[in-house]
Amino acid sequence: MRKVSIFGATGSIGQNTIDLIARAPESYDVVALTGGHNIEQLAADAQRVGANLAVTAFDARLDDLKNALAGTGVEAASGQAALTEAASRPADWVMSAIVGAAGLAPGLEALKHGATLALANKESLVCAGSLMLETARTHDACLLPVDSEHSAIFQALVGEDMGAVERIIITASGGAFRDWPLVDLENATPDQASSHPNWDMGQRITIDSASMFNKAMEVIETREFFGVSPDQIEVIVHPESMVHALVGFRDGALMAHLGAPDMRHAIGYALHWPDRLDLPVERLDLAKLGQLNFRAPEDARYPALRLARWVMERGGLSGAVFNGAKERALDHFIAGRIGFLDMAILVEQVLDRFEAGSGLIDAAMTLDNVTETDHLARQWTDDAMVNRAG
Ligand code: NAD
Ligand code: MG
Numbered sequence: 001m002r003k004v005s006i007f008g009a010t011g012s013i014g015q016n017t018i019d020l021i022a023r024a025p026e027s028y029d030v031v032a033l034t035g036g037h038n039i040e041q042l043a044a045d046a047q048r049v050g051a052n053l054a055v056t057a058f059d060a061r062l063d064d065l066k067n068a069l070a071g072t073g074v075e076a077a078s079g080q081a082a083l084t085e086a087a088s089r090p091a092d093w094v095m096s097a098i099v100g101a102a103g104l105a106p107g108l109e110a111l112k113h114g115a116t117l118a119l120a121n122k123e124s125l126v127c128a129g130s131l132m133l134e135t136a137r138t139h140d141a142c143l144l145p146v147d148s149e150h151s152a153i154f155q156a157l158v159g160e161d162m163g164a165v166e167r168i169i170i171t172a173s174g175g176a177f178r179d180w181p182l183v184d185l186e187n188a189t190p191d192q193a194s195s196h197p198n199w200d201m202g203q204r205i206t207i208d209s210a211s212m213f214n215k216a217m218e219v220i221e222t223r224e225f226f227g228v229s230p231d232q233i234e235v236i237v238h239p240e241s242m243v244h245a246l247v248g249f250r251d252g253a254l255m256a257h258l259g260a261p262d263m264r265h266a267i268g269y270a271l272h273w274p275d276r277l278d279l280p281v282e283r284l285d286l287a288k289l290g291q292l293n294f295r296a297p298e299d300a301r302y303p304a305l306r307l308a309r310w311v312m313e314r315g316g317l318s319g320a321v322f323n324g325a326k327e328r329a330l331d332h333f334i335a336g337r338i339g340f341l342d343m344a345i346l347v348e349q350v351l352d353r354f355e356a357g358s359g360l361i362d363a364a365m366t367l368d369n370v371t372e373t374d375h376l377a378r379q380w381t382d383d384a385m386v387n388r389a390g
Contacts, residue, residue, distance in 0.1 A: 001029040003090060005115075007083070007106050008097035010035035010042050012202045013120040013146065016263050017095045018045055020271060023280070025049070032086040034098070034106075037061060043068035053089070055082045057102065084109050093271065095146075096121040099204050100327055101320075101374050104128055108367060111141040118270035120146040122221045123327075126311075127320040128370045129224030143225075144270040149218055150225055151266035152244035152257030157226070160249070167248040168222055171238035172297065173198050175210035177340075178237065182301060188340040190333060198241035198261045204330060211343055212297070213326050216308035220319055223312055230312040235305060237295045242284065260284060303344040307351065317361050317373045318351065324377030325350035332385060342388075349384045350377055 004021065008014045014035070021028050032053040035042035039061055046054040046069065053075045056065050062078035069076050077086070087094065087109035094110040095118045096103055103121030108128075110117050112135060119125070124132055136143045145151050149170040157165070176193050177185055193210040194203050201209075208214035215235055222233050241261040248254045259265050260282040268279040297305060304326075311318045329343040338346070354361045360376065363369045 001027060002092045003029045003031050004093045004095070005030070005032040005034075005086065005089070005091045005110070006095040006097065007032075007034045007087070007103065007110075008095070008099065008121070009033035009045055010038040011097055011099060012200065013097035013263060013267065014095065017097065017267050017271075018049060020264055020268055020279070022049055031089050031091045034083055034086060039064045039068055043072075043074075046074045047072050053077065053086055055086050057083060057098075080105070088113055091115050093118065095267070096124065097146075099123075099202055101127055101323060101370075104132075104370065105367065108132065108135055111135045111143070112139050114139050114141045116142040116144060118144050118146050118267065120267075122147055122217050123323050125221045125224040126217050126323045127374065128365055128367070129220070129319065131365045131367065131370065133224065144273055145221075145225055146263075146266050146270050147218060147221060148259075148261070148263065148266045149245040150221060151269050152259075153222065153226060153247055155269065156245070156247040156255040156257055160247075162227065164249050164251075165226075165228065165232070165247060166250050167232045167234060168226065168228055169234045169236055169246040169248065169254075170215070170218055170222060171241070171243050171245060171294075172212065172215040172235055173209065173241045174237045174239055174297075175212065175214075176206075177210050178239065185301075186339055186341050190336065193333075193340060197239070199263075201263075203334070207330060207333065208326075211304055211340065212302035213304040213330075213343070213347075215297075215302075216304035217323070217326075219305065219308045220311060220322075230309060235297055237297050238293065240289070240292050242289065242292055258284060303348070307344065307348060310351065314355070314361070317363060317365065317369060318354070320370045320373040321351055321354045321361060321377045322347065324374040325381045328378040328381035332381075338385065346381050346384050346388075350380045353380055353384075 030049040030051040033051045034055040055077045059078045065076045083106045087106040094115045096107040097120040104124045193207040196206045246256045262281045265281045311322045325347040329346040332338045
């Protein structure tokens with residue numbers, strides 16, 4: 001039996017992971033599940049998969065979790081230290097599916113203990129790519145992509161030499177507003193941005209898809225994961241979300257990965273890697289699909305892509321600044337305090353301020369420095385809001 005833990009078990013990726021694990025209970029010994037406010041789900045799943053431990057990220061919810069698990073034999077815990085402790089418990093395979101920079105510390109801890117880390121939490125690589133990779137190397141741990149584009153690239157690279165890779169193309173659905181007139185974007189609401197044409201995902205990544213911040217993060221993730229240079233990474237809008245990514249080789253060959261938009265494929269690939277086992281995903285009927293469409297992303301519609309290019313050129317802790325500011329701007333958008341287009345404006349202002357006035361951006365990439373940069377970027381996003389209002 002393989003020992004597995006799932007961080008962010010109550011979310012969209014977490015639930016898809018549990019779906020796969022619950023289909024083969026004889027194969028998995030579940031060590032820990034973690035969640036946030038969704039205590040009922042967390043407690044029910046912990047019992048269903050026979051977890052030893054359930055952790056809520058929020059201390060105020062510990063009593064609820066304890067009550068929900070009373071008499072079940074599942075241990076209950078809460079808070080950041082408990083999340084890190086859960087990540088230190090021996091496991092062969094750990095799913096990193098917390099949303100946001102909060103996923104970084106538990107992921108690093110799992111790597112320090114030599115686990116195979118299935119990484120859905122792209123924020124870890126955006127904020128601290130070299131730290132993640134270095135930690136995996138030092139502790140003989142393995143980092144596997146779960147983001148559908150990165151899983152697709154990883155699969156297209158099996159048996160290939162990176163020296164033969166010319167370019168990597170990741171596809172973007174274009175999100176909720178891809179066909180909206182540009183002038184209407186200013187008034188787009190959080191509700192409108194929260195419905196994705198193809199994928200069923202958590203609210204934050206769904207809004208990030210509409211703004212292309214998700215794709216911007218994924219471009220940086222591609223650079224970190226595969227070690228290619230920024231000019232080797234391209235983004236193409238592909239409304240059907242059937243082709244997830246393509247790898248172009250020096251001989252002109254282009255390998256595409258196709259599949260229905262169902263995250264259980266990428267999760268299952270990381271779960272069974274290096275083997276391929278049966279997965280409960282739809283088989284594509286290409287004749288029925290008929291055609292697939294592709295078009296170049298418009299610069300004016302998607303400023304986040306330009307900011308990602310700047311971050312890759314700048315390097316160091318600029319990814320942590322970018323992510324922290326993006327997360328905070330997204331909080332403000334969801335709360336109705338700023339408009340849809342203001343998110344990219346605020347993030348750019350924070351990046352400018354860091355570039356001009358913070359020694360931190362060039363500081364060493366340690367967990368402490370990343371955390372401090374993340375906090376500062378959020379604070380500077382709030383400052384930029386105040387300046388705007390004033
Ligand atoms: P989600 O919002 O559905 O779930 C997030 C999970 O994180 C929940 O379990 C929640 O309780 C937990 N969480 C929230 N705040 C937390 C905090 N401060 N501390 C600890 N735990 C916290 O999100 P999701 O869509 O499942 O996405 C999870 C991660 O996977 C994100 O990094 C996202 O970018 C990435 N991802 C998701 C998809 C997808 O299809 N949903 C695809 C690719 C990548
Ligand atoms: Mg993706």
